[in-house]
Amino acid sequence: MxxxxxxxxxxxxxxxxxxxxxxxxxxxxxxxxxxxxxxxVYLSSSQSGTLAQLFVRRGQTVAGNTPVFTLESVDETAALQQAQHQLAAAQAQLADLQTGKRPPEVGVTKAQLVQAIANAHKAALQLTRDEAQFRMGSVSQQQLEDSRANAQTSAAQVREMQNQVDVANLPGRAQQIDAQAAQVAADRAAVAQAQWKLDQKRVSAPRAGLVYDTLYRVGEWVQAGNPVVQMLxxxxxxxxxxxxxxxxxxxxxxxxxxxxxxxxxxxxxxxxxxxxxxxxxxxxxxxxxxxxxxxxxxxxxxxxxxxxxxxxxxxxxxxxxx
Known part of the structure; x- marks a missing residue:
């Protein structure tokens, strides 16, 4: 003053x-x-870390977008990779819900349906023979009831396996798909956040100018927000x-x-x-x-x-x- x-x-x-x-x-x-x-203009990073590289020197004139300095980023790189893997897993689960069961799994269910149909046909024939034999007095009432129950059970198994085939061809329920889609969106946001934190460890000149001073040396710890390079x-x-x-x-x-x-x-x-x-x-x-x-x-x-x-x-x- x-x-x-x-x-x-x-x-x-x-x-x-x-x-x-x-x-x-x-x-x-x-x-x-x-x-x-x-x-x-004081160039700094929103993240803390050790100064790994200083690309400019005092008195140097640089162009816009020229890399100025980087901080160590081992933790941020690992966090980004973790977020990317979690996103890939969530996307795979969403795709699985949207496509239903795999063709081999559907094939197993269809084979079980064919077997159930054969058993039901066999049980129906046995019931027909037992009913004829019962009228002639050749079989007991108990045997007839067993044959009738077996035929009904076999027919129910056919209906069950048919429904399983239909279900196997369906995608997941709408609520499940919506929930998994929301998880994919959350994981995608986590990837963006991790990428932003990693990008903050690499600082470039916002515009062309003179490097008026450098305030740290390589190897020194830089607190978040502290300027590393002073530009004009x-x-x-x-x-x-x-x-x-x-x-x-x-x-x-x-x-x-x-x-x-x-x-x-x-x-x-x-x-x-x-x-x-x-x-x-x-x-x-x-x-x-x-x-x-x-x-x-x-x-x-x-x-x-x-x-x-x-x-x-x-x-x-x-x-x-x-």
């Missing part, structure tokens, strides 16, 4: 000098003091400068300014992107009609992405406004 106030005070002094030299009228090509600021995309480089009250009204967002810095081979054009709506006072903070010249407004301007690498955060600059 002290540094900022000192910078603002210096700017105000320069503004006052400029105003004094032009009879309280703003110079049409006035120069204002400012500084470069960078809005850094060119579009996040901006210049802040301050203008007096008498000048701010002539500036507008989208307007052009020129930036001059030590060591720059040529001036850097920039576009005004923000004009503060609140005024600031340079010390001493005492308002009077005589101190209105100390009333300043902060302006932000962005250079083009091609020119941004020529500027460095913290660098003092001079801004020339039309």
């Amino acid at each position: 002290r540094a900022r106030r000192a910078a603002v005070f210096g700017v105000a002094l320069a503004v006052c000098c400029a105003l004094a030299g032009c009879g309280q009228r703003a110079d049409t090509h006035a120069t204002y003091q400012g500084y470069v600021e960078g809005e850094f 995309p060119p579009q996040n480089v901006k210049v802040r400068f301050f203008v007096p009250e008498t000048v701010v009204g002539s500036l507008a967002a989208g307007g052009s300014v020129t930036i001059r810095c030590d060591g720059c081979a040529a001036d850097v054009p920039a576009t005004i992107t923000y004009i503060s709506s609140e005024a600031e006072y340079t010390p001493p903070v005492i308002y009077s009609n005589e101190s209105r010249a100390k009333l300043v407004f902060m302006i932000e301007a962005h250079p083009s992405t091609a020119d941004a690498p020529r500027l460095h955060p913290g660098q003092p600059v001079e801004v020339r406004a039309p």
Whole structure:
């Protein structure tokens, strides 16, 4: 805060000098003091782990989607494989419920039906003979009743086996299929979750930019959420400068300014992107009609992405406004 106030005070002094030299009228090509600021992007993982690989170094410029670092992922890889196997098992069970019994199993049931039909036919013939013999008095009442019961039992077995054949050709009940389908959906979600956790162990640059700093070394433990790489995309480089009250009204967002810095081979054009709506006072903070010249407004301007690498955060600059 002290540094900022000192910078603002210096700017105000320069503004006052400029105003004094032009009879309280703003110079049409006035120069204002400012500084470069960078809005850094801190790359981190939502998962904890040991830093396994660091693919970039400080000062390197990388393209978007370039791999930046990876954390060890043994546990996440195993969890993903487990979830995939559980999903495969659930899908197989659902397919089994939807198709009914296998053809060989249906064939066994059909063979048992054929055997039951033969037994029923044999029992029916025996009953017919016993009824004829009973009328002639050759068999007892007990034998006739046994033959009749045997024929009824054989006929019932035929009906039972026929129903078993029909059931074998049917899929599972609708409720069973719905329950298994829900299990498949749950296992598929578990696979997606495990894949997401594994992907979080591999971090890439969201956009092109400068690797401003690396904050961990390979082999160190990284807590979830802690930044590993500090990046500065060119579009996040901006210049802040301050203008007096008498000048701010002539500036507008989208307007052009020129930036001059030590060591720059040529001036850097920039576009005004923000004009503060609140005024600031340079010390001493005492308002009077005589101190209105100390009333300043902060302006932000962005250079083009091609020119941004020529500027460095913290660098003092001079801004020339039309």
